[in-house]
Amino acid sequence: MSWSSILAGSTPLLIAFSFILAWLVYRRIGPTEYDGPPAGTAGEGVRIHVLVLGDIGRSPRMTYHALSIAKHGAKVNLVGYLETTPHPDLINNPNISITALPTPPPKPPLLPFLFFAPYKVLFQAYHLFHHLAYALPPAQWLLVQNPPSIPTLAIASLVSRLRNSELLIDWHNYSWTILASTRGRHHPLVYLSALYERRLAHHGALHLTVTRAMARQLRQPPYSITQQLLPVHDRPAALFQPLAGPRTAAQLTALLPASCAALVPSLLDGTTHLLVSSTSWTPDEDFSLLLDALVAYAASPGATPVLAVITGKGPQKEYYLGRVAELTKAGRLPGVRVEMAFLPFADYAALLACADLGVCLHKSSSGVDLPMKVVDMFGAGLPVAAYSGYESFGELVKEGENGRGFETAGELAGILERLLGDAGKGELEVLRKGAVREGSRRWDEEWDASVGIVLGFVKGK
Ligand SMILES: *[C@@H]1O[C@H](CO)[C@@H](O)[C@H](O)[C@H]1NC(C)=O
Ligand SMILES: *[C@@H]1O[C@H](CO)[C@@H](O)[C@H](O)[C@H]1NC(C)=O
Numbered sequence: 210m211s212w213s214s215i216l217a218g219s220t221p222l223l224i225a226f227s228f229i230l231a232w233l234v235y236r237r238i239g240p241t242e243y244d245g246p247p248a249g250t251a252g253e254g255v256r257i258h259v260l261v262l263g264d265i266g267r268s269p270r271m272t273y274h275a276l277s278i279a280k281h282g283a284k285v286n287l288v289g290y291l292e293t294t295p296h297p298d299l300i301n302n303p304n305i306s307i308t309a310l311p312t313p314p315p316k317p318p319l320l321p322f323l324f325f326a327p328y329k330v331l332f333q334a335y336h337l338f339h340h341l342a343y344a345l346p347p348a349q350w351l352l353v354q355n356p357p358s359i360p361t362l363a364i365a366s367l368v369s370r371l372r373n374s375e376l377l378i379d380w381h382n383y384s385w386t387i388l389a390s391t392r393g394r395h396h397p398l399v400y401l402s403a404l405y406e407r408r409l410a411h412h413g414a415l416h417l418t419v420t421r422a423m424a425r426q427l428r429q430p431p432y433s434i435t436q437q438l439l440p441v442h443d444r445p446a447a448l449f450q451p452l453a454g455p456r457t458a459a460q461l462t463a464l465l466p467a468s469c470a471a472l473v474p475s476l477l478d479g480t481t482h483l484l485v486s487s488t489s490w491t492p493d494e495d496f497s498l499l500l501d502a503l504v505a506y507a508a509s510p511g512a513t514p515v516l517a518v519i520t521g522k523g524p525q526k527e528y529y530l531g532r533v534a535e536l537t538k539a540g541r542l543p544g545v546r547v548e549m550a551f552l553p554f555a556d557y558a559a560l561l562a563c564a565d566l567g568v569c570l571h572k573s574s575s576g577v578d579l580p581m582k583v584v585d586m587f588g589a590g591l592p593v594a595a596y597s598g599y600e601s602f603g604e605l606v607k608e609g610e611n612g613r614g615f616e617t618a619g620e621l622a623g624i625l626e627r628l629l630g631d632a633g634k635g636e637l638e639v640l641r642k643g644a645v646r647e648g649s650r651r652w653d654e655e656w657d658a659s660v661g662i663v664l665g666f667v668k669g670k
Contacts, residue, residue: 242373243347248414250665255283256346258374261354262333262361265307266293270381270419270443271354277656278352279304281666286345288337308345310336334360341368350664352377356384358406366412378413379441380423386575407431415663417441422577422601439659442604443581444652445588448558451645452590456563464560465518466548472516481514482629485560485591486568487582490523494570498596500532500547501618506625507545513629514544517568518560520552561589565637566628568621569595576600587611587648592640594624611643 245254257278261271265287272295275287279302287299291309299305313332316325341351341364351374353365362378369376385403392399410416410427416438418424424438461473475481488494499517506512526549533547552560561567571580576599583605586593595606597614606612613628615621627633628640661667 240342240371241347243349244373245349248349248375249663251281251283256348257283257285258341258345258348258351259285259287260341260351260361260365261289262357263289263354264292265289265295268354269446270379272296272299273652273656274352274379275299275305276302277653277661281661283666286348288340308340310340330360334364337361337364338368341365342371347372348374350375350377352379354379354381356382356387358384358409359402362406362409366409369412375414376412377415377417378410379417380427381419382575382578410434415439417660419443420577420579420601420604422604426577437663439663441659442655443579443584444650444655445585445648448555449585449588449648450562451648452562460559460563464552464556464563466550469516469546469548472546475514476516481516482565483563484515484517484566484568485520485564486517486570487520487557488523488570489521490525490529493572493574495572496525496529496570498570498618498621499568500529500536502621502625503545503547504536504541505618505622507542509622509626511626511630512544515629516546516548519547519549520557522551558585558589561586561591564591567591567593569593572596573599573601579605587644590641590645590648592637592644594621607643611640611647
């Protein structure tokens with residue numbers, strides 16, 4: 210027998226031996242696996258990783274997930290960037306530890322995006338894998354925010370496979386639509402990222418969405434997700450609360466621009482109404498809708514005086530400041546004062562609670578998200594008039610119960626005439642009660658009744 214035939218005869222053995230060796234090496238140097246209570250059950254030793262490839266301080270929803278999980282006694286590792294100060298409850302929570310990811314270096318100005326992007330993705334992938342697979346103890350669930358999906362979904366899928374964790378995807382949006390909004394719908398990268406996102410989505414054992422409409426969309430092609438989908442609506446932050454009693458002169462004086470001081474007495478006796486709208490001053494929120502509605506309202510016979518305070522910063526603000534000045538000068542806004550303001554968060558929350566009606570111009574391009582500003586207005590007990598031309602609208606604003614929907618400036622003007630006139634007092638009061646009711650449902654209640662039950666932290670009814 211020649212050596213070569215011996216070697217050929219033992220090939221299967223050699224292959225088997227190499228596999229065993231590789232397996233042993235992997236057991237030795239690979240990530241440890243989770244072996245605590247199985248997914249869907251609570252108990253000693255439950256740990257959950259919460260991952261957002263973004264600034265933790267500006268990720269309220271992932272912050273609330275972490276706080277809810279910790280409240281039920283599980284250990285949480287919250288992984289993300291530390292750019293702004295995170296929510297104080299996170300920092301003082303004995304059940305939560307924060308893992309700060311290193312921020313990728315900024316793109317050198319001369320380097321083309323196509324060269325920088327792969328480097329940035331590799332940088333992020335390496336640090337994500339290092340922390341999730343090695344630096345942190347293994348977890349029962351890995352909860353990941355999507356988007357961004359690159360490279361988070363790939364790394365999260367891999368790590369959950371290697372560590373025996375279940376993958377839980379919280380859908381805030383779709384990665385590819387965000388990319389499409391800057392690169393155009395037909396860019397090859399948009400096509401590839403959509404393919405990637407859809408393919409990896411199937412690794413999720415459970416999916417959370419911001420609306421029921423989004424859950425329906427994910428159920429259908431091209432996503433065709435077959436695993437459990439659970440809508441979890443965003444709820445107002447604790448800062449947004451209705452007033453305990455009537456608004457006072459001191460409150461109004463402190464919150465309104467100094468130039469409005471003369472209006473305080475008429476606001477207090479209800480002869481002037483206070484309207485609040487917050488806008489990002491982008492084409493997504495067409496401010497001309499509100500401005501045209503105010504012009505039409507001012508021209509209507511029964512119009513009562515209105516102070517409209519518009520908060521927010523954005524590119525079109527200067528343009529509309531000019532428009533308001535022109536219209537006022539031309540006498541097209543009699544009895545209507547439009548003031549632009551930029552308020553600290555707590556003052557904004559207090560202003561909402563003092564107002565008579567909130568106006569929301571948010572147009573959802575996806576059709577399946579909900580404007581956080583309306584959530585906050587309800588938290589402050591403020592009824593709304595909101596743009597209604599999209600699918601998920603009715604999940605938050607209930608027509609005639611807590612607000613009114615409009616699609617045109619004419620419709621909005623009609624709502625203002627009705628609600629701010631004498632005849633509308635009763636209706637406005639009904640809407641206000643509805644807003645308080647809707648706003649009183651807070652995150653804990655929402656979370657416990659859905660995610661809490663599915664994760665086994667809360668007993669179902
Ligand atoms: C931390 O977990 C314990 C149980 O392990 C629980 O009793 C406590 O309320 C939790 N604390 C917070 C602040 O969530
Ligand atoms: C997703 O992002 C796009 C682009 O930023 C935005 O227009 C859209 O409203 C968002 N959709 C959701 C569901 O949040």
